[in-house]
């Protein structure tokens with residue numbers, strides 16, 4: 001049986017690497033990830049020390065927070081509850097994941113060296129299936145990542161995930177159509193943002209910085225896809241199960257994805273500005289600018 005079954009769309013590429021750092025065999029695969037593929041490593045487990053196994057329990061997650069996370073550059077732990085000694089050990093585990101993920105990313109994508117910025121590292125000990133959410137926050141619906149309060153202005157979201165489930169439970173995803181096909185599906189129906197709205201949202205703190213027309217389009221794609229029941233049901237899609245011990249890497253602002261189930265995962269986000277990609281023309285920004293026929297970062 002193949003390691004990563006059921007991906008009839010050929011979105012997932014599987015690699016045999018068994019180490020995170022410089023010694024693994026796979027390197028310089030920028031073209032694969034930038035083409036919108038998910039790079040899966042079925043034999044690249046994030047190893048927990050025996051005392052760290054106690055953290056595989058939702059009780060460490062503050063119910064008011066979305067995730068347990070370490071923020072960078074401060075390195076502070078957020079969203080966790082427990083005694084100081086425990087929290088220090090939990091933080092150390094998450095920081096180790098951040099460091100190993102970074103070593104992996106720089107080996108896979110040496111072109112990004114000096115340009116990859118470490119974003120949040122999150123630990124998700126809660127079950128995906130148990131979360132009740134609004135349709136817009138429902139990540140069991142196919143979507144590309146885009147955030148209302150955090151305009152990216154063309155900066156990419158590269159993510160490293162690792163399933164650390166101790167009970168054999170896979171992380172279950174659906175993946176969907178290529179980004180350009182997805183953008184073309186909704187592009188003609190999306191209007192331009194209202195004049196002054198980007199300025200107003202930045203001035204009042206609704207957004208962290210000015211929302212560009214690129215961000216407007218990405219948010220519209222995110223929302224329209226999630227709100228479109230017909231799209232969710234009938235668009236090209238494939239089921240992918242990431243077994244425990246699997247690590248996978250993708251641009252989550254490009255790969256249509258839905259998290260259908262699973263518990264106990266670590267995730268590292270990296271940011272990189274589109275001009276530093278090996279092929280900037282592959283980025284959602286370039287694809288949307290081609291469709292629009294004009295620059296979208298004003």
Ligand SMILES: [Fe+2]
Pocket residue numbers: 139143144145252257
């Ligand atoms: Fe997502």
